[in-house]
Amino acid sequence: MDVITTHLNADFDAMASMVAAKKLYPEALLVFPGSQEKNLREFFVSTAGYLFDFTKLKGLDLEQVTRLVLVDTRQASRIGKFRELIEAGRVEVHIYDHHPDAEDDVHGSVEVVKPVGATVTLLTELIRQRGIPLSSEEATMLILGIFEDTGSFTFSSTTPEDFRAAAYLVEQGADLNMVSDLVTRELTAEQVALLNELLQSARTYNINGVDVCVATVSVDKYVGDFAVLVHKLKDMENLDVIFALARMEDRIYLVARSRIPEVNVGEIAAHFGGGGHATAASATIRDLTLIQAEDRLFELLQSTIKPSVTARTLMSSPVLTADAESSLGQVEEIMLRYNINAMPVLEKGRLAGLINRQVVEKAIYHGLRDQKVSDYMNRDFSTVQASATLMEIQKHLVEHQQRILPVMDGDRLVGVVTRRDLLNHLITDRSREPMALKEEMASGPWGRRKNVTSVLAEQLPREIIGLLRRFGELGQELHYKVYAVGGFVRDLLLRRPNLDIDIVVEGDGIRFAKAFAEREGIRARCHKKFNTAVLIFDERLKVDVATARLEYYQYPAALPVVQFGSLKMDLYRRDFTINTLALALNPDEFGQLIDFFGGQRDIKDKAIRVLHNLSFVEDPTRILRAIRFEQRFGFRVGKQTASLMRHAVKIGLIDRLGGQRLFHEIQHILMEEDPVPAVRRMAEFGVLEVICPNVCFDAKAVETLLQIKEVLSWYELSFLEEPLEGWRVYLLGLLSRLHYRDLGKVLERLDLPKNMRERIAWTFQRVNEVLGDFLRLPPPRPSAIYRALQPFRPEEILFMMATTQREEVRRAISHYFHRYRHVQPEIRGRDLQEMGIPPGPIYAKILDRVLDARLNGELRSRQEELALARAMAWRELGAGEGKQ
Structure with missing residues (x-):
């Protein structure tokens, strides 16, 4: 059996090439390896499916395939299950392709590969040479592939062969009206909106002298023809290079276009598992978030657009070195004299290790001044060759946190690159500063930066705004950048009250906090281990201060390092994009909203998304x-x-x-x-x-929680003054349907304090007893209600109220809260003492009886209470003792 197939997510050129190959291999089956582009699917359903005999992969017996014809691709990673046939080595392979070479290319016994605008051009020429006739429908299909892959003959990859093939197909009866209908399509409202978002998000980066436009969008549902939108954007703005990333549903789609030889978009798309050629490429990304995909793209751009910066251009040379036989004291003198923090160590003239000032000083502090450097140097370190790129240098200095990086020429040490060398380059390298494609859109409502001082004035008390300004003013004096971050900024945009303020300082956060506390006359609680502090103004207002760590630059290419590098890394460690917004507080940019990770967009879309997988x-x-x-x-x-x-x-x-x-x-x-x-x-x-294993969260469980919500609302609306911890009631509701054994395991799993575990177990036991008593007794008197409920906390009583089905029990609990709970006798123990009753257990007995009588309405005055107490004393102690 012969099979003709193409690449996954097939386009018109792929399908046209399959149809053309069928003319050369008339007995072969046409089989798509997987999905097709949306336009192609629609066309296939309406037209192609009836004209051409395609076979579904699902019903194909791969064991019967003896020859595989690949068109419009030769990458093993892009042909789905057919890769298994090639790896097994038992099929003959014929290849027709116009894409450039890739690492995972398949090789065949027949290979027709040429850099023309469309693969169908190659096949059309073979059909013409062999005199094979074409119907008008077939000619239309083939010319459609040429029009699509050459951008209607406007792509720079278009060749004279494409024009000649198209002319031949017109001679064979190709219907250009149908081509026009399919190629020139009106944009839907969704596509127009997506194109507008692309335009707003587009930023241009100058990377090694090349302007590269990057745009990112995010939508919850799939929008077709994304490649068409990217192409339109390229034409509208006359861009040489554009990379567009779109998150649609649970996938990210990359579409790239390039007009210049310096940027091979097919090579970059291949790193994402996609493909294409130098001028046009695409990929579908399934295992990264949009943020990760964008950062990965920048890494690839830095490494593939021939970087001009190498280790040789960054390094310091000649190198100050220490001999392995030198003492730690001698090395300390060199470090102090030349003000350096780390040195390479040579052993018999060859690089053997690294030593840093911190190790030297600690060793000397412990009395080891005369010990050899070789005993304490670090032998586990990385080096680079002089030709190493900036990305390689950053990997070692930043990701591996190596203080200095030896630069080698073969096995000879020729220089070192320090963190300071790298930082100085990043500070002066303007290629990392993005420029909005449309400046008037950059400050739009969902752009990456905008000033929100008007929102501050609308949402915050004047004194809080003043406090934020004073934070920024102190930062300016200390030469620190200061930002409000996190939930405070998020809720500001959501117009939700939140005065839980978090501050991030690009500098020494503890120094900042101490200086601010001294200036304001308040208290600062510092945590040196974590470089954090808390400014305590009063019981209502506390401000957390954190230090943004400058040494982390895992994603240096994404945005300017000088202004935002450390802040970005601090925000990258947060949980969700909506919590990564920052508000600049320094006077020169007060109120500027900074959004590295699309937090504003996700607030707009009402979406919760993580930053990485x-x-x-x-x-x-x-x-x-x-x-x-x-x-x-x-x-x-x-x-x-x-x-x-x-x-x-x-x-x-x-x-x-x-x-x-x-x-x-x-x-x-x-x-x-x-x-x-x-x-x-x-x-x-x-x-x-x-x-909670074995918990049954069914309609009954939901009903219990809803009843708890109802009784908590009742308690709040009843204006009962005692504060209530509502979460405790819900916790009881969640646990209430667990078996006693399972309850104990859950409480132990949650590591609750012993007294809390015991209280919960006691509550469930006593609630059942009390409710059982209520069921057995006739309508209880107020004193009985009081005695039954008094041992419980309010949260436990409300749980009882929520779980009972009897209205009389609910009424009794309501009366307890409103009428009985705070009833007290007017008389006290001293009154009994004045009556001559000797202290003892009788006091409690008398006062309890008086309270019951008061609750039941039997007593209405202090005199009546005294009379009842006197009568009880006579009965209990005898007439003689209770005379007075």
Whole structure:
């Protein structure tokens, strides 16, 4: 059996090439290896499916295939299951392709490969040479492939052969009206909106002398013809190079176009598992978030657009070195004399290790001044050759946190690159500063930067705005950049009240906090281990201050290093994009909103998204926070993020959490204004089952939680003054349907304090007893209600109220809260003492009886209480003793 196939996500050139190949191999079956582009699918359904005999892959017996004809591709990674046939080595392979060479190219016994505008051009020429006739429908199909892959003969990859092939197909009856209808398509409203977002997000970077435009968009559903939109943007703005990334549903689509030889977009797309040629390429990315894909793109651009910076141009030379036989004291003198922090160590003239000042000083402090350097140098280190690129240098100095990087010429040390050398280059390298494609759009409502001083004035008290300004003024004096970050900024945009302020300082956060506290006459609590501090103004207002660490530059190409490098790394460690917004506080840019990771866009889209795919692996509590934020703001967890959450739960990451951390997050969920939807989502994601095995979250469980919500609202509307911890009621509701044995395991898993575990177990036991008593007794008197409920805390009584089905019990609890709970006798123990009653257990007995009588309305005055007490004393102690 012969089979003709093409690449995954086939386009018109791919299908036209298959049809053309069928003319050369008339007995072969036409089989797509997978999905097709949307335009092609629509055309196939309406036209091609009836004209050409395509076979579905699902019904194909691969064992019967003896010859495989590949058209419009030769990459093994792009042909789906047919790769298995080639790897098995038992099929003859014929190849027709116009793409450049790639690492995973397949080779065949017949290879027709030529750099023309479309693969169908090659096949058309073979058909013409062999005199094979074409119907008008076939000619139309073939010319459609040429029009698409040459951009209607406007792409720079178009060749004279493409024009000649098209002319021949017109002679064979190709219908140009149909081609015009398919190639020239009106944009839908969705496509126009997406094109507008591309235009707004587009930024131009000058990378090694080449202007590269990068645009990113995010939509929740698939929008077709993304490549058409990117091409339109390229033509509208006359761009030489454009890379567009679109997150649609749970995938990211990359489309790239290039008019210049310096940028081979096919090579870059191949790194994402895609393909194409130097001028046009695409890829579908499944295992990265949009943020990760963008950062990866910048890394590739830096490394593939021939970097002009090498280790030789950055290094310091000649190199100051230490001999392995030198003493630590001698090395210290050299470091002090030349003010250096690290040195290479040579052993018999060859590089053997590195030594830094910190190690030297500590060793000398411990009395080791005369010891050899070789005993304390670091022998585990990296080197680079003089031709190493900037990306290689950054990898060692930043990711591996090596203080200095020896530069070698073969095995000879010729220089070193220090962190200072790298930082100086990054500071002066303007290629990392993006420029908005449309400046008038850069300050739009969802652009990456905008000034929100008007929002500050609208949402915040004047004194808080003044406080923020003073933070910025002090930062200016100390030459630090100061930012408000996180939930405070998020809620500012959402118009939600939030005075929980977090500050990030690009500098020494502790020094900043101490200086501010001294200036304001307040207290600063510092944590040197974490480089953080808390400014304590009063019980209502505390401000957290954190230090942004300048030494981290894992993603230096994405945005300017000088202004934003350290801040970006600080924000990258946060949980969700909506929590990565920052607000500049320095006077020269006060109120500037900074958005590295699309937080504004996700606020607009009402989406909860993580920054990278390992987010839940690093911190599984983020699963619960995602659910909490989703329900608090009325947002929705993004599809990819939801998939990552389910996978994290499935592989048991929540089981690795400590009980206290897990309970802390559950507590936060139950403290929300309405936690019921969040608990329901916990059940949907399988979180509830992991935390509370054997719990049945069914309609009855939901009803219990809704009843708890109802009684808590009743308590609040009743204006009862005693504060209430509503989360405790919800916790009782969640646990109420567990078997006693399972309850103990859950409480132990959550690592609750022993007294709290005992109290919960006691509550469930006593609630059942009390409700049982209410059922057995006739309508109880007020004193009986008081005695039954008085041992319980308000939260436990409200749980009882929510779980009972009897209206008389609810009424009794209501009366307890409103009428009985705070009733007290007017008389006290001293009154009994004055009556001559000797102190002892009788006091409690008398006062309890008086209280019961007062509750039941039998006593109405102090005199009546005294009379009852006197009468009880006579009965209990005898007439003689109770005379007075």
